[in-house]
Amino acid sequence: MRMTRMAAVVAATMVAAGPALADSLHFPMLNYRTGPFAPNGIAFADGYQDYLTLLNERDGGIGGVPIRFTECETAYNTERGVECYQSIRGDNPLIIQPLSTGITYQIIPRATQDGIPVHSMGYGRTSAVNGEVFNWVFNYPATYWDGASVIINHLLAENDGSLAGKKIALVYHNSAYGREPIPTLNRLSEELGFEFLALGVDSPGQEQRSQWLQIRRERPDYVLMWGWGVMNPTAIQEAANIRFPMNNFYGVWWSGSEQDVMPVGDGAHGYRSLAMHGTGTDYPIYADIQNYVIEPGLYAGTGDEVGTVLYSRGLYAAMLATEAARTAQEIHGTPNITAAMMRDGMASLEMTEERMAALGLPGFGPEFSVSCQNHGGSGAAMIQEWDANTGTWNLITDWIDSDREMIMEMVMEDSLAYAAENDIEPQCLERSGG
Amino acid sequence: MIYREAGDFKTSYAADNQTFPIRGDRIAYYMVLAFAFLVMPFVINDYWANAIVLPFLIYAIAALGLNILIGYCGQLSLGSGAFMAVGAYATFKLTTAFPGLSIVFVVLLAGLVTAGVGVLFGLPSLRIKGFYLAVATLAAQFFLIWLFTQQPWFYNNSPTGMISMPTREFLGMPVTGPRASAVNMYLLCLVFVVALAWLARNLTRGTLGRRWMAIRDMDIAAEIIGVNPMMAKLSAFAVSSFFIGVAGALFFAVYLGAAEASEAFGIEKSFIILFMVIIGGLGSILGSFIGAFFLIVGPVLLKLLLVDQLGWSTDLAAHLEIMIIGALILLFLITEPHGITALWRTIKEKLRLWPFPH
Numbered sequence: 001m002r003m004t005r006m007a008a009v010v011a012a013t014m015v016a017a018g019p020a021l022a023d024s025l026h027f028p029m030l031n032y033r034t035g036p037f038a039p040n041g042i043a044f045a046d047g048y049q050d051y052l053t054l055l056n057e058r059d060g061g062i063g064g065v066p067i068r069f070t071e072c073e074t075a076y077n078t079e080r081g082v083e084c085y086q087s088i089r090g091d092n093p094l095i096i097q098p099l100s101t102g103i104t105y106q107i108i109p110r111a112t113q114d115g116i117p118v119h120s121m122g123y124g125r126t127s128a129v130n131g132e133v134f135n136w137v138f139n140y141p142a143t144y145w146d147g148a149s150v151i152i153n154h155l156l157a158e159n160d161g162s163l164a165g166k167k168i169a170l171v172y173h174n175s176a177y178g179r180e181p182i183p184t185l186n187r188l189s190e191e192l193g194f195e196f197l198a199l200g201v202d203s204p205g206q207e208q209r210s211q212w213l214q215i216r217r218e219r220p221d222y223v224l225m226w227g228w229g230v231m232n233p234t235a236i237q238e239a240a241n242i243r244f245p246m247n248n249f250y251g252v253w254w255s256g257s258e259q260d261v262m263p264v265g266d267g268a269h270g271y272r273s274l275a276m277h278g279t280g281t282d283y284p285i286y287a288d289i290q291n292y293v294i295e296p297g298l299y300a301g302t303g304d305e306v307g308t309v310l311y312s313r314g315l316y317a318a319m320l321a322t323e324a325a326r327t328a329q330e331i332h333g334t335p336n337i338t339a340a341m342m343r344d345g346m347a348s349l350e351m352t353e354e355r356m357a358a359l360g361l362p363g364f365g366p367e368f369s370v371s372c373q374n375h376g377g378s379g380a381a382m383i384q385e386w387d388a389n390t391g392t393w394n395l396i397t398d399w400i401d402s403d404r405e406m407i408m409e410m411v412m413e414d415s416l417a418y419a420a421e422n423d424i425e426p427q428c429l430e431r432s433g434g
Numbered sequence: 435m436i437y438r439e440a441g442d443f444k445t446s447y448a449a450d451n452q453t454f455p456i457r458g459d460r461i462a463y464y465m466v467l468a469f470a471f472l473v474m475p476f477v478i479n480d481y482w483a484n485a486i487v488l489p490f491l492i493y494a495i496a497a498l499g500l501n502i503l504i505g506y507c508g509q510l511s512l513g514s515g516a517f518m519a520v521g522a523y524a525t526f527k528l529t530t531a532f533p534g535l536s537i538v539f540v541v542l543l544a545g546l547v548t549a550g551v552g553v554l555f556g557l558p559s560l561r562i563k564g565f566y567l568a569v570a571t572l573a574a575q576f577f578l579i580w581l582f583t584q585q586p587w588f589y590n591n592s593p594t595g596m597i598s599m600p601t602r603e604f605l606g607m608p609v610t611g612p613r614a615s616a617v618n619m620y621l622l623c624l625v626f627v628v629a630l631a632w633l634a635r636n637l638t639r640g641t642l643g644r645r646w647m648a649i650r651d652m653d654i655a656a657e658i659i660g661v662n663p664m665m666a667k668l669s670a671f672a673v674s675s676f677f678i679g680v681a682g683a684l685f686f687a688v689y690l691g692a693a694e695a696s697e698a699f700g701i702e703k704s705f706i707i708l709f710m711v712i713i714g715g716l717g718s719i720l721g722s723f724i725g726a727f728f729l730i731v732g733p734v735l736l737k738l739l740l741v742d743q744l745g746w747s748t749d750l751a752a753h754l755e756i757m758i759i760g761a762l763i764l765l766f767l768i769t770e771p772h773g774i775t776a777l778w779r780t781i782k783e784k785l786r787l788w789p790f791p792h
Contacts, residue, residue, distance in 0.1 A: 033749030034756075042749075073737075073748035078690065078697060083485040083734060090481065105596050105692045113612035125594075174583060176594040176694045183593045200583070202696060414593060421530075421600055422611075 023336060024068040025061065025325060027052055027318075028088040030098050033301075035075035036204035037229035039259040040310055042301055044099060045071075047314025049300035050293050054285075055322060057292040062325050063335040076229070078102045089114055094342040095321050097121065101177035109422070112136045117343040119324075121317045122147075122253055122276055126180055127414035129376035129407075131347065132426040134415065138346050140320070140377030141366050142402070144226070145410065147252045147274050148181035149402035150381045151224055152188050154250075157400075164193035169220035171211060171227065171235055174200035178226045181252070183410065185224075188403075205231025212238040225251040232260035240267030247272065253381065256393070257309035261386045269388035272396070274381045277316045277365045279393050281307035285315075285360030309393060316365055323359075324349045331431070340432035347372060347429070366399055372428035376411075379404055437785045453635055470624055475617045483616035484689075486734050491623040492684045493730050497710040497722035498634050499677025504708075505717035506638050507670035508650030509559050513571035515703030516578035517675050519695050520548040521682030523588050526597040529687075530590060537602040537609055537687065541626070544683040545676040551578075552675020559667045563653075575704055582695035598692040610687045619688045626684060630677055635719050637673065646670050647717075678707075713766055715773025724774045733759060 029048060032041035052067050061067045070091070072084035081103030085096070089110075096111055096118045098104045104124035111118045118137045120128070126145045128137040142150075156163060170185060172178030182198055189196035197218060199211040205227060212235075215223060223244065227235055232255045239249050247270045251260070256273020286307070293299050294306065305311045328337045328345025337345070350369040356362055368378035380399040387394055419426050437458045444450040454460040478487065496514060503509050524544035528535065555574040559567050582588050589597050601611030608614040609622045637643050645666040648656035657663055686693045693699070706729055714725025733755050740751035770777045784791075 031748065034752040038749075071748045073752045075752060078693075079489070082690065086481045086484045101594070102596075102694060102697055105594070105598065105694075106690060109598070109612035109691060175697050176596045179594045203700075421598075423601075 024066050025094055025337070026092050027067055027069045027095065027321060028091070028093045029069055029071045030074050030081065030084050030096070030100075030103065031071055032074050032076045032099070034073060035077070036206075037076040040229055040232075040254070040257065041076065041099065043257065043259065043305040043308050043310035044314040044317075046300040046303075046305045047311035047316075048097075048318045049314075050289060050306070050311075051315045051318035052322070053293050053298050053300070054289055057296070057298065058288055062322055063329045065335045067322075074098075074100065074103060076100050076102075078106055082106060085110065089116060092339070094325060094337065094339055095119055095346075097317055097321070098124070101125075101180065102175060105176055108134070108137055115343075116339045117346055119317070119321060119346065121313075121320065123177065126376075126407075127411045127418065129374060129411045130415035130426070131370075131372045131375040132415075132428055133419045133424055134375065135429040136343060138370065138375045140349070140370055140375060141351075141368050142253075142276050142379045142381055143376050143407070144180040144252070145184040145407045146376070146379035146402035146404075147381060148184040148224070149188065149407060150274060150379075150400045151250050151252075151383075152185075152192070153402065154383055154397065154400055155222060156192070162192075166194040166222070167197065167218065167220040168194050168222045168224065169197040169199060169215055169218065171199050171201060171208070171215075171223060171225045173205060173227050173231055174202045177228065177254075181224075181226055184407070187406065187410070191406075201227070201231055201235070203231075204229055206234055208234055208238055212242055215239075215244065216242045222248045222250065225249070225255045227251065227255045227260075232257075233263040236261060236264045236268050236271055239271075240264055246270035247385075250274070250383070253313075256384060256386075258391075258393075259308075259310070261388070262391075266388050268386055271386045272383055273386075273393075275309075275384040275393070275395060276381050277312055278361075278363060278395070279307070279309045279312045279384070283361050283364060288360060312364075319359060319361065320349070320351070320365075323351065323355070338432070343429070344431045346370060347375075379407070437782075437788075439786070451639075453639075467628070470628075471621075474624075475621060478616060478620060480616045483620045486731055487620060488623055488689045489685075489730050490726055491620075491627045492681050492689055493707070493710065494723050494726040495627055495630055495684070496678050496681035496707050497714065497726045498631060498719065499674045499681065500707050501711045501714075501716065501718070501722045502634060502638065502646070502677065503670050503674035504711055505715075505721070506643060506650060507646035507667065507674075509556070509667060509670060510564060510568040511571040511674070512568050512701070512704045512708065513555060513574035513578075514678050514707040515699045515701060516575040517548050517552055517678040518682030518685060518703060519578055519582055519699035520551050520675075521545060521679030522686030522693055522699065523582055523597065523695070524548065524679070525683040525687050526590075526599070527588065529600065529602060533600070537604050537622075540602075541680055541683040541687070545680040548679020548682065549672040549676040552671045552678075553668050556668055556671025556675075559671065560664055572701075575701055579695050579699060582699075594694070596692055596694050597686070599687045599690075602687070611691065614688070623684055623688060626680060630680065631719060631723075634677070638719070642666075642669060642673075650717075709763070713763060713773055715775030718773065718775040720778065721773050721775035724778075728762075728774065729759070732762075 031045040052069050056067050074080040074084055085107055093116055096116055098107055101123050104120045120139045122142055124139050126143040128134040128139050185196050201208045201211055225235055249271055251273035253274040253276050261268035261271055324345040327349050328341045329335050331344055332341045352367055356364055366378045366380045379402040382395050382399055383397045384393045385396045439456050442457045454463055500514050503511050521544045524547040525540055528540045528543055558570040583595055589595050599610050601608050601613050607618050609618045645661045648661050649666045653663055710725030710729050713728055715721025736755045740746045741748055
């Protein structure tokens with residue numbers, strides 16, 4: 001009985017504390033600083049929050065309107081994600097970045113109904129590239145299918161244009177996330193004539209002895225990995241244990257951060273992964289971050305993630321989100337934008353080299369522009385290699401393009417099937433009137 | 435003073451055997467029902483419905499189901515998560531194959547499918563008992579989840595293995611999918627909860643329930659007095675799985691909207707439902723509700739208190755939440771090994787004697 005009374009009190013205060021402050025731009029964060037995926041989630045969350053803090057401290061927000069950010073802990077758990085989404089949707093959020101493919105799938109129909117744009121940067125539902133079906137969902141600058149295609153294109157270049165007769169294995173997190181690249185790789189294996197082997201690892205991924213035993217038996221030429229959280233260092237350790245050549249082991253961009261290779265030590269030397277943006281503190285923006293965020297002690301978390309791969313990714317996600325907000329302010333001529341205006345900003349976002357240089361991030365990400373037909377950006381990515389001696393990730397290629405023609409064909413197939421299932425008439429959304 | 439049976443005379447066997455023999459209890463029960471059906475739909479907001487009340491109701495059904503199996507029939511099961519998955523995937527397959535079929539029938543059919551699967555995996559219970567049976571049901575957990583993630587037929591060949599619930603209407607109002615309003619979803623789940631709790635209560639105090647309890651207390655003695663152990667055990671598995679299947683169907687269709695077998699219905703689901711039953715009270719209908727409340731609503735309320743009210747950082751609150759819930763579980767199990775309902779029973783006894791303790 002006491003519990004119910006307490007619940008009633010909490011409920012009453014919840015209702016009383018309802019409406020949010022006006023004149024601020026709300027950027028909610030769905031983070032995970034706990035659970036088996038925390039090592040990766042923390043770095044991303046710190047980068048995201050530090051960039052928003054920087055804009056607030058240095059520029060007073062975006063277009064003079066301060067940024068308000070809130071945090072909700074999901075622990076990478078879809079049920080928690082639902083709870084978080086429900087708790088922020090009434091609070092005028094401008095953009096939702098779930099940082100989990102599973103949560104993204106759940107949020108897509110709800111956010112579309114509520115009119116809140118979703119940005120799943122380099123994760124989530126790949127077919128959301130088709131903006132005519134997924135009006136409110138964006139996944140620029142690249143998707144999982146792009147990632148798979150980029151790795152294969154890189155391998156093609158390394159093998160003089162032919163992968164015929166090669167054997168390529170995929171070690172994947174056995175979830176919606178890990179299974180995303182399989183259709184692409186299946187298709188590419190038919191087209192290019194390599195043998196494809198998919199090996200699922202159950203979440204969270206600490207137990208993968210049998211998968212690596214199978215790899216040792218099958219002797220694939222290359223191993224690709226779609227892993228996250230504790231699965232990454234475990235896989236790299238297992239690969240080192242069976243003496244698999246690290247130069248032939250490629251991770252997606254979510255499997256290539258310091259947290260993944262550091263625990264393995266020297267064994268991880270030469271491990272490669274995709275990179276959708278630059279890494280390290282050699283960008284001019286870090287001088288400002290040092291001055292406005294770190295020295296006054298306003299940094300998120302403990303501040304020891306600055307400059308790591310996933311910190312940079314959080315920074316990049318925040319930068320793309322705030323740039324979209326800035327674009328929306330320009331389009332609508334008002335600094336106080338709504339979620340619908342934010343969507344317009346995202347739908348006509350244009351990232352150029354000049355713009356990135358002006359932001360203090362020259363050459364950080366790919367140049368791309370968003371259109372109704374393409375919510376997925378350029379699809380290009382680079383390959384980076386881990387140097388265990390110096391403890392740095394080095395980029396070993398320039399931007400590699402993906403096979404967009406084939407991917408768009410698959411995107412159309414999947415997105416139109418979704419549209420038919422959910423009675424959606426594919427069409428571009430008009431700009432909001434406000 | 436108020437809460438006692440003095441003056442509440444029973445003049446028939448039926449009156450003497452009713453579920454709530456004390457008038458105070460009866461009034462409280464009808465008031466709770468009236469509140470749930472007549473007041474809640476008008477005051478509930480989206481956040482409370484979607485984040486707190488829906489999961490509570492759905493987990494209460496699952497806990498009721500497992501309580502029938504463990505608490506009443508004494509058969510330990512660790513396969514509840516997988517049985518929920520059976521309910522969810524049956525719902526998905528049925529509703530995509532027959533879009534015109536009413537969602538209520540789909541959920542009930544999904545329950546029946548799960549009952550069939552439950553009987554199949556309950557067969558080992560005829561030979562093995564206790565922890566060994568738990569291991570056998572654990573096999574169900576892993577096998578079924580493997581099936582649902584590996585066989586594309588179950589998820590209609592979607593590239594990621596996710597299943598998504600399309601919008602379905604009941605009496606002209608959407609109850610699943612993004613267009614469903616919180617009130618509709620709440621009422622749908624509430625009707626299922628009330629109907630199934632009523633069914634569970636009446637099954638467990640009838641012939642079938644007495645058979646189950648006889649098997650639970652001593653199966654050899656039960657066989658000697660004429661209880662067929664095969665029928666008793668398999669019927670317990672069937673009824674229990676039906677409940678859990680309905681819970682899984684609602685969990686997927688109404689609450690989550692999209693699900694993936696290994697993530698949404700993993701082994702931790704089996705454990706959390708088991709904990710609900712143990713903490714709430716084995717062999718008690720009320721206990722299933724208390725257990726679900728404690729493990730589902732408790733963490734959310736703690737989060738609201740720590741993060742939204744006290745303004746603590748989310749990661750600290752998340753860690754504290756695990757510690758507090760864990761400590762409370764230990765505390766309750768040490769002070770009241772028979773679950774929170776036993777505590778409630780003691781309070782009731784004390785209340786009836788109050789203000790004269792002896």
